[in-house]
Amino acid sequence: MGSTPFRATIAIPADEFESDMSQLLFTPEQHREAAEWLAAFTHRYQETLASLPVYPPIDREALRGIIAAPLPDNGQSLEALFEELERVIVPNSTHTAHPRFLPYVQPSPNDLSPYADHAAALLNQNCNLWHLSPAANAVEQAVLRWFADLFGLPASASGILTSGGSMANFVGLTAARDHALGDRARTEGLQGGSAPLVLYTSEETHSSVDKAVSMLGLGTRHLRRIPTDEHFRIRLDLLDQSIADDRAAGLRPFCVVANAGTVTTGAIDPIVDIATLCRAQGLWLHVDGAYGALAALSPRFREAMSAIGQADSVSLDPHKFLFCAYEAGCVLVRDRRNLRHAFSASPSYLTMSDDPDLVDFANQGPQLSRAFKALKVWWSLKHFGARAFTGVIERMHDLATYMGEQIQARSGFELLAPVTFNCVCFRLSGLDDAGNRRTLQALLDSGTGFLGPSSVKGRKGLRACFMNLRTTEADVDLILDRLAELAVSAR
Ligand SMILES: Cc1ncc(COP(=O)(O)O)c(C=O)c1O
Structure with a gap:
């Protein structure tokens, strides 16, 4: 193989830099200044949010400028950074907290x-080994236990x-694969010579499962996507048949x-029937x-979700129904030994806990360095209380129900699926697929609302998912009114 000579494209003048580590540290005055800039920015953003276009016209030139800018040799003031944040970053960001951001x-x-x-970044805990993050570790264990209790998982559960x-799907399916491969999972992997492993899911399943299957070396042709019934639930008879085949x-x-x-x-x-079949x-x-x-936090959905307690592993997202800022996902397993079987490692350069009561999270997942994500999950539940989330989840469902009723009451709209959760799949009935797509884009371009596309049993349309804390019925009306206008020009 021919070698390309290495050529540095960035030159830092060696004679000019000061060897002083305090350059990366703030004085108390600078800390105060940074906190003031941040507080002012937070306040201004919150105040103006609802008046911003939900999907702003993007200044591609400004973004190209960010990409092409050279590495700065010398630093800029905080004022310059916050000025650029407000001048370039904010106007070219999607406003996910805008009341009509529903894709x-x-x-x-x-x-x-x-x-x-x-606060978590300030503490900068590395949530890998117990002894590097004892309190953060306890906080993570607390939220994992709350979640496990929500579904009635046994005391052996962890995550x-x-x-x-x-x-979370990747970690859960790694545990599943290595459990199936047994003692030689880590040494032989899939090359141990046993028959190909096959897994089953419905045709409605999220693409992250396909990704996990390919990352795990199982091959997506060993993922069976079973057709669903008229309620979009996996057909048990076909699942059973596929396993037998x-x-x-x-x-x-x-x-x-x-x-x-x-x-x-x-x-x-x-899930109950699937659990019986799996057993x-x-x-x-x-x-x-x-x-x-996490909709199990509402009595409306608790019954349906309670069957999750029968699973061997489950994924859930605190950055969805707990409204934690990105990122915060979670996987729970019924028997914590399965996570350790898949992920534990004790290299000589790390001090792992020898006390079985202490958890080293590095042994329960693929990452070594890990941020203190648990703080925002823990604080959200402690500050607002679980009941607040019950109310919010039910409000999201009510808004979706309202939109579904409006769609049925108005001419020119058609539901693609009954509204049973917090999302609404529909289409503009006078338009073909391309017309629906054009209208969705026009809505986005108008800055009025941001919806997503949907395909329901092959029928294409639009989708609104209610997960926004500022949305009201008036926003739903405004979006539907605007879609009706835009549909006329999309004909
Ligand atoms: C059912 C389902 N599974 C998995 C995911 C992927 O989750 P994330 O985007 O947090 O990676 C999503 C995302 O919406 C989802 O709806």
């Missing part, structure tokens, strides 16, 4: 979590906070991924509850 499963943050992130649902073909079924809130319509699979067949049950599991 995807993407909430506005609760107002406490940015402060929690600041880990992750960046989000995708990583694979066994007959000499393959090795090992896991079913059930949904507690499918990404498009919010459907909840028949009978010796399969691992992973529940993807990234979207919906």
